[in-house]
Amino acid sequence: MSSVASAIAAGWDSYGRIVATLIRVTGDWTLAEDCAQEAMAAALERWPRDGVPDNPGGWLLTVARNRAVDVLRRAAVENRKLQEVAMLWNADPPPPGPEIEDDRLRLIFTCCHPALALEARVALTLRTIGGVPTADIARAFLVTESAMTRRITRAKSKIADARIPYRVPTGEALAERLPGVLAVLYLLFTRGYDADGEPAFADEAIRLTRLLAALMPGESEVASLLALCLLQHSRRRARRDANGDLVTLDRQDRSKWDRAAIAEGLEILLRTPVQGPYALQARIAACHAAGDDTDWLSIAGWYDELVRIQPSPVVALNRAVAHGYAFGPAEGLALLAAARSGGALDGYPAAIAVEADLTLRSGDAFRAAELFRAAAAEAPSEVERRALLTRAAEAVTGGPGAGPRR
Template sequence: MSVEAAVNAGWDSYARIVASLIRVTGDWTLAEDCAQEAMAAALERWPRDGVPANPGGWLLTTARNRAIDVLRRATVEKRKLQEVAMLWDPASPSFEIEDDRLRLIFTCCHPALSLEARVALTLRTIAGVPTTDIARAFMVTESTMTRRITRAKSKIADARIPYRVPTGPALAERLPGVLAVLYLLFTRGYDADGEPAFASEAIRLARLLARLMPSSPEVASLLALLILQHSRRDARRDAAGDLVTLEKQDRSRWDSPAIAEGVAILMRTPVEGPYGVQARIAACHATAHDFADTDWGAIAGWYDELARIQPTPVVALNRAVAHGYAFGPRTGLALLAEARSGGVLDDYAAAIAVEADLVARAGDPARAAELFRTAAEAAPSEIERRALRSRAAELDA
């Protein structure tokens, strides 16, 4: 194995090491520091000394030894030192790597923390993403993000949030929050101006969660949803970097093996909740040969079900789109009016763009162009503004 491949594989061990050290020491900062020092040591030594036969074991041993040194200098109790020392032996009672990572995911995603803090802590602790990159994604300074992550860790300690996976009814209550964090992490990488690596990391963490919780339909459904959405990543931009709508995407650039994997997951997974429904919608899009071949009737039906179990304004907006393609633009406009009746979507760029598209297909291109320009003014990013202005220009022409 090359040094580069070994280091990349080593990052998969990062969360395992952090999780295990947190369990036995209770010290988040110590665990992260020791794991990072082990990775730094690998980058320094492996090119010179060669890649060890078991890179993950080497990293765990190095991190463990560093933790022992720090704890000895801090003169902590003997029991804690003994527990850390046992981490090198896979046969020891303390070697519970898989359980440790699951505990860590549920701790990082505890509802006592704000959703933003949960995402940031998950990225930093489980994924090992540098604080600088997290700060850029949240559009804050590195020092601000450092303080937020530190406060999140302090809240876990001060509130004595248990480092464990909940059981029974508590697990059912907490799991949606964990899945929501992974989904938000994915969207932060999949959005027009997002950090692409975050989308890949969300999929990696969803795979991990699916391995650790193989009997959960919603975990499997979330994984399938993310894989199917991500399968279009290469076709969502043109050569100039501008967004390409679903209707105009070159489907030969879609990731066929990923689509096959996502569909295979769904074939063995029952529909239990919102991620199961969303994954079926994504599969309808991913398996259509072209835009005209899309089964909009099935998609509209799935959105009816999603609106029943998750009645949010955004779901209502997407339901209007689906019905507009399945049953005509005037049907879509009627549902859009219902979705906007509460005023929540009034200044939402996507809602204005949906109205523009429906109005254009209903036969009023001039009004649609005006709406696309209004949507562009409300859009949150320049790449979205360019795409909406382009739609307006096409209608003007």
Template sequence: MADPSAAVAAAVADSRARIVAALIRITGDWTLAEDCAQEALTLAVERWPVDGVPANPGGWLMTVARNRATDVLRRASVERRKLRELASLPDPEPMEEVEVVDDRLRLIFTCCHPALALEARVALTLRTICGVPTGDIARAFLVSESTMTRRLTRAKTKITNAGIPYAVPSGPALEERLPGVLGVLYLLFTRGYDADGEPAFADEAIRLARLLVELLPEPEVYGLLALCLLQHSRRAARRDADGNLLVLDKQDRSRWDHGAIAEGLTVLAKARGGPYSLQARIAACHATAPDAAATDWPAIARWYDDLARLQPTPVIALNRAVAHGYAHGPVAGLALLDQAMAGGALDSYPLAIAAQADLTARNGNPVHAAALFRQAANLIDVESERRALLDRARELDQD
């Protein structure tokens, strides 16, 4: 007999979003869809250890959730049309109909609709598509669970009241909306990949990126998935035994996830042109170098040149300056960094000051560099990053 706990976990990962998406399409009620899906999962936890895991766990869950929705709607005397639609659904054996796949894509685009605030898009994606408990989302956003519950309720209400379509855009509208969807997924990834982030969020972002590649195999979708895989491959090596952050050139590369790197490179072969694809190519240069000294910095600098033309933001200009500093020497890097900081947008950005410190140290001025590292540390809120910057300053003090 299959392990019921493992079967429930697998069914949640594979089927939850499908069930929620299908019930939202039919009932138009987000809360009802989520509640019925959760009740089906709870019943599976109770029944499967006793009755055994069904041959088609996803179909079993869909049937239970659909029946529960039918009961709720009937008791509430909701429109007969919706009841007829629910009653006419065939038993999902297997759950691979085109309509179900379309539902999941609809759900992604609705949760990531630009009419919602960016933070609401991320939270709604975590709750509705990924099934992350509201309490966990609240902790990640540094708010109470009740506050996050209200935010999620407001987002769902806005979708209903504003008439936000539960649909996938087409043609030029798809081209306009897709970058916003990818941006939400990448922000979700970074919330898990950051120094003190929640790793499960990064895992969910990768899972959703894989799903999006399956449903919408566009070149820039491949680029996002490749970028997430290549960056995430380094997670296990980012800290030493004491929990201190390690910069890239001090990481033990044998601890990198080489399976994720191989997958990322395979996915990257299908990407082209867009900002995520360019960032993935930069990540690939790091991932494929056998050691820090072998990193192809000239190639990285060229990719950043292309990226800066495509997205001329201050942070990309900062990263371009660092890349040129390693490719062509610290003087070249400092010159570009001066240009990037000229507008004032990076004046209080700690990573810009840390980059200036690193280039200054490599240019032979350790005293000034140490002072800059301390200045950057004073602007950092994340304790692990603050310690890393202060450690760099102490190292320079001893030189």
């Protein structure tokens, strides 16, 4: 990568900082985003021609600041606000300090406010903090660009109309709000990690979680979420074959796993206490990533703890898988039946696929094939449908068999 390209890529790390600070000063979300975008566009135009400045981040801050001043002056806003913006940075801005770092943290908590719908939080986080184009966000949510533009605009309007405070909560309020922020970041990650997801979204989720971990170093669940995403994403290059089809965990070429990401995730867990659901999920991911074989006994134990503190049908389903591999398919089928007893998993393709896998391992290949085909009929994506139909064919032909679909 050339020095210009490297500098521009690094400059995107300043994007959220520029947006956050301009929002604090002007209170105008659209203005802040426009100015940050124009600063990046100016860098793309000028740096290849004039060379990379000594302080690329400072250069971007200055350009964005000057653009904000011009817009505010033309709009004839009240003078005090204009002076506040004009004095924000000198010609050679200082490196980010605590106040600017706090701006980014404020922005994350504002974008993820519980007054907004969950998908609106994810979209606003992508657009405002990550600078992801609206068209890309729309594609991930399977809506038109104009529909996504309206959705993001409504979210910003709700923040303004409801006078949602631009701040990081403290005390009990922080404990109440942080899980919602982490849920947004993890949903963003899964949008990229899922079979038909946008890989760049997973990368962006990791970047934002890394930023949050740096800004909140004492929060174990933030560090645990970062470790979880790193450990899961480490397998991204091995999850598809040459035809683009899914490869189950037991068949993946582990030489393709990102060992640096695994090492970082494991190192984070060594210094992070087990204090919540993300910590438990990260340790489950570690049992898959560490070593050459999956430690199903440990995974079953972690799921026992996870279902105790975060009971949900999906967690119970995954616990059935773990126990099925640790203690045999009969145990897994018994736990699966219990998980389904409330009806929440009716028609859920993953639950049907789990039953198919456990049924196959218990020796009933033809019933398993029927179940795999039933799961394929309900699959949310074409790539998952093909994978399930392949499993159905293998069940009756004595193929390689089924592995855990993770």
